[in-house]
Each structure stands twice: as structure tokens, then as C-alpha cells.
Amino acid sequence: MLSLRARHRLRGELWIVPLLCVLAAIALSVVTVAIDRAFGDRLIPAGITGKPDSVSTILSTIASAMVTLTTLVLTITTVAVQLAMGQFSPRIVRALLQDRASQFAYGLFASTFTFAILALRELDTQGGGTVPGLTVLVAYLLMLASIVTLFVYMHHSGNSLRAAGLIDLVGDHLHEQIDRLYAADDPAPTSRDVVVCPESGIVVDLDRPALVAAARDPDCVLELVPMMGDFVPADAPLFRIRGDAARLDHAQLAGFVVLAAERTHGDDPAYGFRKLVDIAERGIAQPFTDPTTTVMVIHRLHDGLRQLATRRFPTGRHHDADGDVRLIERVLGWDGYVRLAFDELRLAGPASPQIPRRLFAALHDLKAVAPPDRHPPLDRQLDLLTAAVEHQYDDGPDRQAALVPDQQGVGSGADLGGGSPPGSPR
Secondary structure, three states: OOOHHHHHHHHOOOOHHHHHHHHHHHHHHHHHHHHHHHOOOOOOOHHHHOOHHHHHHHHHHHHHHHHHHHHHHHHHHHHHHHHHHHHOOHHHHHHHHOOHHHHHHHHHHHHHHHHHHHHHHOOEOOOOOEOOHHHHHHHHHHHHHHHHHHHHHHHHHHHHOOHHHHHHHHHHHHHHHHHHHOOOOOOOOOOOOEEEOOOOEEEEEEOHHHHHHHHHOOOOEEEEOOOOOOEEOOOOEEEEEEOOHHHOOHHHHHHOEEEEOOOOOOOOOHHHHHHHHHHHHHHOOOOOOOHHHHHHHHHHHHHHHHHHOOOOOOOOEEEOOOOOEEEEOOOOOHHHHHHHHHHHHHHHOOOOOHHHHHHHHHHHHHHHHOOHHHHHHHHHHHHHHHHHHHHHOOOHHHHHHHOOOOOOOOOOOHHHOOOOOOOOOO
């Protein structure tokens, strides 16, 4: 038996799984060659494997391609790990190197190379020539498996190196360690009026017609606790039930909610605003400030809010065919979208004159198109932005310049001549 220290070290090494795969390829080659020899190399017809010369060319190509592929994949992985370490945390590298899926991909590429070399050695291209049919066929299958694995690996690596993928990688390991080290007591009985979430994740979609139909027969009302885009821990409340909860299947109701590792645009337009604000904040973050990029983002935030300014917002209440409310969900309204788009930029942006000028222009334009009952959130932003600019600038002319609405931030304001810009106060 290996010591605890040895098991711990082997568990953390990248090369163990690829090495085992190579050894398995050698053992498989010995077995297939022995079977071919037992049948006189006639087990698989030459019509399937090809003639000796063509098989030799194919196996040589497979071997050289696998060497190139393995080198390329390891190089890309090394660069990606370095980027992840710099952007997220240097402590993330161990979790990435211990990823079993990636290790098996490296192992398959290396074992395909090894098997192709050993199969090439068994070819007899002289005289009549013989082909170890089963060995060659297995080499072909390993090549196809490597091609499929390459695409799966690229997909897996792309997902793993996203922010959500890295967070989930560490979070899943943490969950496993908690389950292993801390014994769980018998869970407290859950109220029949509450549907708990079977696993953690972010709410990205709902089967609303199915939820309405499920609540209609027992004459219940379902209240979705999280909003679209909210993270829900495992065993946290997912629905509250008003009515005869005993007639509802909790597992079925939970299955009508789609959870994922990160938010999507499918049914969550607020996520688009969220990502734009993230980009804008990076543009004004120290030490590499790029306020022009932030102004470009404000253009799109302005456009998005302008589209919403005159539209009706859903109530979050879903009715059955008889007009009875069966499902209630929390939804984001006009005030929420305005705060989402402007709050963080208003707090982070006054130090750069371009940002408040562009925000003033957007807010004045939105007031020009939004109905009067939607003006209070915009007025709040204008008042707070004005206060932030006055606090930021001690010099009167600089302060006055930063308070001028400007569609380009700096470049088309009234202080540059040519009259007042669109949306500025008269």
C-alpha cells in the first residue's frame, strides 16, 4: 500500500494519468498483436485496413500528427493557465492541473502516438506484405477518438477557463471536501409549502406554461423566490406554495427551473446591461484608464434604456386559462434598469470629465422620451451625478465643464461652440 504522503503527491501530479494511458496503450498493442498473429494476420480483411504501403503512410501520419497535437495542446494549456493565474489567482493553477478530463485528453493523444508507433513496427511491407489487421484497426479507432476528444477538450477548456468555470471548479472541490470531512446530520423536515433547490446554480430559464399547468389542478399559486439571474444555493427555497401543497410534486416543480453556472441572455435582458457596465468599469479602473471605451459603452446603455423607456414591463404574474394567477415571479422594472445602468458608473466615473458629460446627455435624452411617471429615477441620477461632480472638482470652470451634457463626452458640448447639444437643459 502506498503511504499517505505518496498518495497525496501522486494525486496532485499532472503526468500520472497520461503515463498510465501510455502504459495501457503498450499493453493493448501487445494483446492486439498477439491476436493478429494467432489468426495469421487474417482476422481483419485488407479491404478494411488497406494495403501495407498505405497503412504505413497512414500510421506514420497519425504518429507525427499526435506529436504535433500533444505539443500544441500542452503549449496552449500552459499559456491559458498563465493568463488565468494573472487574471484570477495564482492559486488556481493547482485545480487546473488536477483536472482529470484534461489529463485523460493528454493521455489519449500520447497513447495514440505510442500505439501507432508500435503498430508501424509490426508491418511487413516487403514481398507479399502482411498487415496486422486488428492492431491497425485499433490504431484507426484511437485516431478517431483523438479527433473527437480534441473538440471535446477545446470545449471543456474554454468553459473551464471562463470566470464561471474557474469559480465552479474550485467551488465543486470545496463542496466535495465539505461532504468528505464533515458528517451531515439528518436534514430538518422541509415544510410542504416550500420547494427547495436540489442543487446550486443561477436561474437562467423557467418553463412557465408547465408551472402554471402544475399549479392549476390543485388550485395553488407558486411564488418563485429568486429572480431571473439570481444564484440559488443547494437546499435553499426555490418556490413558496400558496394552497394545497400536498398535491404538488416538489421534484417536478424544481425540474421546471433551469439552473446554470452563469447567467445567459436567453430570458435575462438585465444580464446584457450587467456586462456592459462591467466593460465600462474596466475602462475607468486604475491604473489603465480608457474613458473613451467607457463612453462607447454608455452609448449602448443609453440605447438600451431608450428602447425600454416607453415599453410596458411584465408584472411577473402568470394566469391560467381561467384568468387565475398561478405563478408569481419577481421581475426588474424601470427603476431597476436605470440603477443597473448608471449607479456604478455614476460612482466610479466623475474623475474623468468624459463620463459625467456623457451620462448627463443620456439622462436628459431619456427624460425627453420617457413618460412623466418614469422621470423620478432619472431625476435621482441627475441629482446624485451633479453632487458627485461638484464634490470631485474644486475648480469652478472644470466643474462647470464636467456638468455640460455631451454625446461624445468631450467634443460636442455646448461649451465648444455651435449651440446646445441635444438633450441639454435650456
